[in-house]
Amino acid sequence: MPARTADWLVRAPGDIERIEARFSGAAFAPHRHDTYAIGVTLEGVQGFDYRGAARQSLPGQMVVLHPDELHDGRAGGGEGTFRYRTAYVSPAVIQDILGGCGLPFVAGGVCGDPRLSAAVWALLGDLERPLAGLELQDALYDLARALQAVAGGARPLGPHNRQAAARSRDYIEANLENSLSLEDLERVTGHDRWRLSRDFRAMFGASPYRYLILRRLDRARDMLLAGVSGAQAAHGCGFSDQSHFCRQFKKAFGLTPEAWLGAMRRAHDHSIPA
Incomplete structure (x- = not known):
């Protein structure tokens, strides 16, 4: 679009x-x-x-x-x-x-x-x-x-392991390019993977997988703004291919990468009223 x-x-x-x-x-x-x-x-x-x-x-x-x-x-x-x-x-x-x-x-x-x-x-x-x-x-x-x-x-909220959820978040953010599983997070935190999934959702409003995808997309947006191509951004942020990247981008932000980048590039033409 x-x-x-x-x-x-x-x-x-x-x-x-x-x-x-x-x-x-x-x-x-x-x-x-x-x-x-x-x-x-x-x-x-x-x-x-x-x-x-x-x-x-x-x-x-x-x-x-x-x-x-x-x-x-x-x-x-x-x-x-x-x-x-x-x-x-x-x-x-x-x-x-x-x-x-x-x-x-x-x-x-x-x-x-x-x-x-x-x-x-x-x-x-x-x-x-x-x-x-x-x-x-x-x-x-x-x-x-x-x-x-x-x-x-x-x-x-009830009993939740907030520390384990936070350690999971930190591990995900340090390994955005890698393929991760709940077993990986269980090993890092020492917390049962299904309880960890519940606690993560309660703390961060999304599943561990959704959190991983959205942090990858945040990095990809910065790369696009820096002039990196969509294909390079997809590869550099751990997506299987550019098509997968584009689908996930639109699911997260409601725009294709091209439409989002086009809107961002014109931003300097508009002042923000105080």
Whole structure:
């Protein structure tokens, strides 16, 4: 799918992924993130299918997509354009702040609660500079607490081996090019592989395999932006071939690598309002 001239996407600097984007028509195919996608609609009507229903977010409303939930993206009514900002926040960060409680779930994916609005704008209000140190930590703390309040509280998660899940994550990130199995993770952590799979999902919002694929794709996006070809990125990030890479990319981000890269390359033509 060729990139459209009206579409663009800007990535803010910093340790957490924050974007502003403008898209038209049917923007994204159905896809999943292993993070929370939490943002605000700025212009137009942001439409999407989520948990079996069509949703719409108007300017000023928040969009909160739970980790690993299938969704798409389009202009309301299927025509026109929409502009939005989004932050992608690891569920492990939210859990750490909430003391190991279950992940807050915002029903319907659209919210106008002023508590959440204040927390989201603290994170997304200024995309021209990175948020770092205490500023970022304060913003994430306020966001987690606002999510918990809007979702109606969260029960304790129950007994999970958080240390084993974290060691598994670190091992996956250090071995992105390799073929991994639950047996490998069991050997590294000393934790039963099926319990480890459960604990990993509770901590990071995705299965170990999904986490591996998405970290490979994150590396591949950086390679594409650096001018590496799709075939080289696929080979360098552990995908079996370029076709497999393209399928996984679209499943994760809702765009083909070519369409995503085309939107990114035009980003310098667009300023981000303060």
